[in-house]
Amino acid sequence: MQSTDTEFLIPTSVGEALQAIAKEDAIFLGGGTSTALLYKTRLIEPSRVVWLGNVNELKGIRISASEVRIGAMTSVAEIAADSEIARLLPGLSSAAGVIGNARVRAMATLGGALAHADPRQDIPPALIAVDAKASIRSLSSTREVSLAEFYAGFLETVLDPDELVTEVVIPITSNRRSAYLRYTPTSEGDYPTVGVGSSLTFADDGKTVSAAKIILCGVGAVPIIAAQAAQALIGTTADESVLRNAAALVRGAIDPQDDERGTADYKTEMSEVFTYRCLRLCLGN
Amino acid sequence: MKITFNLNGKGMELDVDPMSLALDVIRGLSLTGTKEGCGVGVCGACTIMVNGSPVSSCICLVGTLSDKDVWTIEGLAEKMPELIDSFVEKEGMQCGICTPGQIVAAAAIDSVGASSPEDIKKYMAGNLCRCTGYQTILSAVEEYVAIN
Secondary structure, eight states: OOOOOOEEEOOSSHHHHHHHTOSTTEEEESSOHHHHHHHHTTSOOOSEEEEOTTOGGGOOEEEOSSEEEEETTOBHHHHHHOHHHHHHOHHHHHHHHHSSOHHHHHHOBHHHHHHHOOTTOSHHHHHHTTTOEEEEEOSSOEEEEEGGGTEEETTEESOOTTOEEEEEEEEOOTTEEEEEEEEOSSOTTSOOSEEEEEEEEEOTTSSSEEEEEEEEESSSSSOEEOHHHHHTTTTSOOOHHHHHHHHHHGGGTOOOOOBTTBOHHHHHHHHHHHHHHHHHHHTTO | OEEEEEETTEEEEEEOOTTSBHHHHHHHTTOTTSOOSSSSSSSOTTEEEETTEEEEGGGOBGGGGTTOEEEOHHHHHHHOHHHHHHHHHTTOOSSSTTHHHHHHHHHTGGGTTOOSHHHHHHHHTTSOOTTOOHHHHHHHHHHHHHHO
């Protein structure tokens, strides 16, 4: 690989990192699993790379009674290995545990995954299903954006060039169950043909669905929020026919393309099948 | 740019382009046990161990190794002879191209705490063997985990 003039900066605080990004074509770097690939094929040629590996305030998982906060530089492997995440957010836990392979999970970071915005990623459906928000900072502002509104297009987010996702905040709700299920007909380490994140929240009777979310990856330019399908579950007791009906409704929400992971028709069929199975997982069977 | 890190237990200071790949830098140091396979982080032939975790050196920008503890097959072969013995005893190799990566991945298995055959299989799934000698590779890793 030929040498380049790309500057490589290693800040140790968020403040320093935000100062460092103020240059045209500068980018933040997390674990580098996606960035290195984009760079070695020269799809990106940044003027400056701001590596966040030594910014300790961006690392770690903090859990309180009302929310889970995960720092942007927390690795996917740490999320997959955390027993409290597995208990409180089983959908997120299983999504983190199936990404790529053990090496990718060890290197890849949560913030990097969000900013990269590949629509086949496993984590976004799992996070959107549990109402996760991204905390975003720049030198001049701080804001929170729901991940449901975070994705703007293929590899595009609502982030401004000077903004950094510092952490992801997930509210803890009692009576909510979540699950993530993917379909990888090629190899385990591949991106999924379709992945489904779902959550069901139950009323005080423990049976009636009071809120529901269904989100799919791999079948559109961004994670697809199947709102109508989820709506069909609300007010029901999520019995067999209701699940089948909701799963069929995802067909109208998705926009799959033909590729090596399946034709658009095949992905449509599999989206229905795996939505049904994911909802069953949510119910514990 | 000067990058400092530990390589196979020794402190290193290299003057390199931080955007070069760890794979190229390591092989440039005559440590050619680390192989390039797919070049996109899928096959595991180029696995190195960074702070105890397995890493694909073909998609690892060398700047991100700053201040890290890095091990390659050469260092691990000296440090963990019992791991090599397990692979020899169980014949956990055929043509050999994937073997350094398989061994380095096995050396880093503590990073995920895999100990059951099922967990070991899931963890090692990211290291491909195109001779498909998976049973003997898994037997080698299982033996290594059992005696450690």
